[in-house]
Amino acid sequence: MSKSLIAISAKGLMKKFGEGDASVIAMNNLDLDLAAGEMTLVKGPSGSGKSTLIAILGGLQKPDAGQVFSFEQELWSLSSNDLDKFRRQHVGFVFQSMGLFASLTARQQILFPMQHMGFSKKEALIKADALLEEVGLSHRKNVRPAQMSGGENQRVAIARMFSKEPKIIFADEPTSALDSKNGRIVAELLHRSAKSHNAMVLCVTHDDRLSSHADRILTLEDGIISSDYRPQPLKN
Amino acid sequence: MMISLARANLIHDWRRHSTAIFVLVLAGLLMTIQLGFVVGYIKTFGLIKQQITADVVIATQSHYRAQPIDTRYESSIWMHPQVEMVSGWSSFGAMAQWQKIEENTISSSNSRPPIIRVMLIAVDPSQHSMSFPKQFPESFRALLSTPGTVILSRSAAKLLSASVGEKVTIDNIEIIVGAIFDGLPTPQLPNVFTSEQTLRLISDRERDISAYLVKVKNPQLIQQTIAELNLMLSGKNLIATTVEGFSKNNSISDIFQGPGKILLGSAAFALLVGCGIASQTLRGAFLAQIKEFGSLRALGIRRRVLAGIAMEQAFWIGIASIPLSFIIAHLIRIVSKRFDIIIDLPVYLMAASSALLLVVALFAGLFSLTVIFKAEPAELLR
Numbered sequence: 001m002s003k004s005l006i007a008i009s010a011k012g013l014m015k016k017f018g019e020g021d022a023s024v025i026a027m028n029n030l031d032l033d034l035a036a037g038e039m040t041l042v043k044g045p046s047g048s049g050k051s052t053l054i055a056i057l058g059g060l061q062k063p064d065a066g067q068v069f070s071f072e073q074e075l076w077s078l079s080s081n082d083l084d085k086f087r088r089q090h091v092g093f094v095f096q097s098m099g100l101f102a103s104l105t106a107r108q109q110i111l112f113p114m115q116h117m118g119f120s121k122k123e124a125l126i127k128a129d130a131l132l133e134e135v136g137l138s139h140r141k142n143v144r145p146a147q148m149s150g151g152e153n154q155r156v157a158i159a160r161m162f163s164k165e166p167k168i169i170f171a172d173e174p175t176s177a178l179d180s181k182n183g184r185i186v187a188e189l190l191h192r193s194a195k196s197h198n199a200m201v202l203c204v205t206h207d208d209r210l211s212s213h214a215d216r217i218l219t220l221e222d223g224i225i226s227s228d229y230r231p232q233p234l235k236n
Numbered sequence: 237m238m239i240s241l242a243r244a245n246l247i248h249d250w251r252r253h254s255t256a257i258f259v260l261v262l263a264g265l266l267m268t269i270q271l272g273f274v275v276g277y278i279k280t281f282g283l284i285k286q287q288i289t290a291d292v293v294i295a296t297q298s299h300y301r302a303q304p305i306d307t308r309y310e311s312s313i314w315m316h317p318q319v320e321m322v323s324g325w326s327s328f329g330a331m332a333q334w335q336k337i338e339e340n341t342i343s344s345s346n347s348r349p350p351i352i353r354v355m356l357i358a359v360d361p362s363q364h365s366m367s368f369p370k371q372f373p374e375s376f377r378a379l380l381s382t383p384g385t386v387i388l389s390r391s392a393a394k395l396l397s398a399s400v401g402e403k404v405t406i407d408n409i410e411i412i413v414g415a416i417f418d419g420l421p422t423p424q425l426p427n428v429f430t431s432e433q434t435l436r437l438i439s440d441r442e443r444d445i446s447a448y449l450v451k452v453k454n455p456q457l458i459q460q461t462i463a464e465l466n467l468m469l470s471g472k473n474l475i476a477t478t479v480e481g482f483s484k485n486n487s488i489s490d491i492f493q494g495p496g497k498i499l500l501g502s503a504a505f506a507l508l509v510g511c512g513i514a515s516q517t518l519r520g521a522f523l524a525q526i527k528e529f530g531s532l533r534a535l536g537i538r539r540r541v542l543a544g545i546a547m548e549q550a551f552w553i554g555i556a557s558i559p560l561s562f563i564i565a566h567l568i569r570i571v572s573k574r575f576d577i578i579i580d581l582p583v584y585l586m587a588a589s590s591a592l593l594l595v596v597a598l599f600a601g602l603f604s605l606t607v608i609f610k611a612e613p614a615e616l617l618r
Binding site: 055058060061081084085086087088089091092093095097098099100101102103104108111112113115116117121144157160161164 | 238239241244245247248249525527528530531532533534535536537538539541614
């Protein structure tokens with residue numbers, strides 16, 4: 001892997017929760033390089049530190065020790081405002097809970113954050129419609145979350161995340177609550193964003209259906225990477 | 237068009253937000269109605285003062301309470317060449333106990349008629365009187381001149397269940413109700429109009445003079461006379477003004493006295509409670525969306541944008557509560573009038589209470605911001 005392709009590089013990450021006998025080591029001197037244009041899956045049992053890894057790499061939770069480098073910046077040396085700015089410019093998240101506002105239509109879910117990211121109205125409208133088209137929901141643009149399926153809502157959340165064209169995408173259990181069809185669509189969307197937008201996609205999952213879309217699969221146990229391999233590409 | 241998440245949330249989840257609106261309407265009503273009581277109460281006090289027929293009124297400069305006047309200054313007033321007549325006037329009514337006369341003298345003490353506290357207001361019934369109320373008909377002069385005769389307003393008569401010709405006792409002195417008239421509603425205790433002579437029959441306590449009523453020779457020179465009198469009286473803590481000015485000044489000072497003060501305190505308390513409950517409701521609404529706000533933070537949306545959404549939501553809740561509060565307050569005013577309870581809701585009061593309601597809603601929004609600031613995307617990963 002050439003150095004220029006590295007989107008995120010973590011060195012010596014340490015994270016412990018709780019004190020004394022009740023303490024849990026979530027990250028144990030972990031080193032990791034993640035390349036642009038690749039979709040990496042992180043698997044492992046509950047409590048192995050998968051979500052903590054996303055939180056630390058995504059600038060959401062500070063490690064006890066270690067460094068995270070991305071776009072020539074060390075994230076945890078940035079101020080809170082600069083970290084916000086970094087996330088705004090480069091990072092997209094997909095959560096299992098989706099985080100869609102019940103009061104907004106699919107189109108408005110995408111437009112609302114865009115109007116706070118410096119997009120002009122016209123530009124935002126064109127882009128929102130294009131993104132809904134990309135996730136296959138252009139016919140549902142005026143529908144609110146309550147009238148859509150879980151899979152459709154997750155696709156709206158992905159379209160919202162795509163609106164800022166992030167180069168780093170973190171997904172936390174994005175398909176676990178979806179049926180097979182929607183799960184496959186979401187996996188394809190994430191994979192496509194890695195390939196066509198040259199984004200780094202890191203996806204925490206228990207869902208084996210995603211494995212076929214992954215370029216790399218990591219297994220995390222007790223805060224360390226216990227396996228790291230690249231599955232054979234599927235033959236059509 | 238800009239998307240207003242605050243408005244969209246309010247419309248979509250109106251049931252949840254209606255609690256906050258309802259609480260604010262209630263707080264606004266409590267405040268508006270109580271202030272309406274104060275204004276109505278003051279207005280009714282002012283109404284009596286407005287009945288004075290003097291050209292100039294000279295009273296102390298105190299804005300907080302009618303003060304007794306130093307009577308040595310009367311001679312100074314007479315020194316002005318335009319002054320034709322000066323007479324002392326007391327706004328200090330005498331409180332007394334009103335009781336109906338028992339028809340059956342052998343009845344037990346348990347069935348004695350109740351004692352009601354009343355306010356005795358002395359007016360001079362003479363032809364040249366400046367304190368004889370404007371709205372009293374001429375026939376009242378003769379009635380009031382008869383010792384032991386009193387006159388009641390319709391609202392006071394209702395409170396006292398009194399009728400014309402009825403004999404009652406005031407502080408154990410038998411008097412007769414000479415007439416009942418419409419107007420001058422009772423602000424606090426039922427007003428009983430008497431002559432100075434009848435008042436002295438009932439209460440021998442000396443009453444202080446709180447104002448001098450002045451008649452000027454040339455009514456066209458009233459303003460000039462007032463200015464000159466004020467120059468003459470400077471340094472004596474007295475101020476000359478017209479009847480309207482006197483009535484207005486005293487109305488403002490009355491706000492800070494007695495029931496006015498209590499009602500103002502109560503209105504402030506209502507606002508405080510409204511603010512507290514509305515902020516809790518808003519907090520609840522924001523807590524219900526904590527994951528959604530967290531996802532915005534994950535997208536890199538700044539905290540101040542989220543704070544703006546919270547404040548806008550609070551603003552619209554305030555806006556929604558204003559007309560509701562306005563309509564209900566006026567309905568209460570109309571109903572109260574039927575029971576002789578004067579609630580006055582002038583435009584300035586409605587404007588001020590609307591503005592206050594909005595401020596309270598915004599404060600409620602401010603207090604709920606802590607929830608918004610807790611919207612951390614890391615929480616969504618658990």
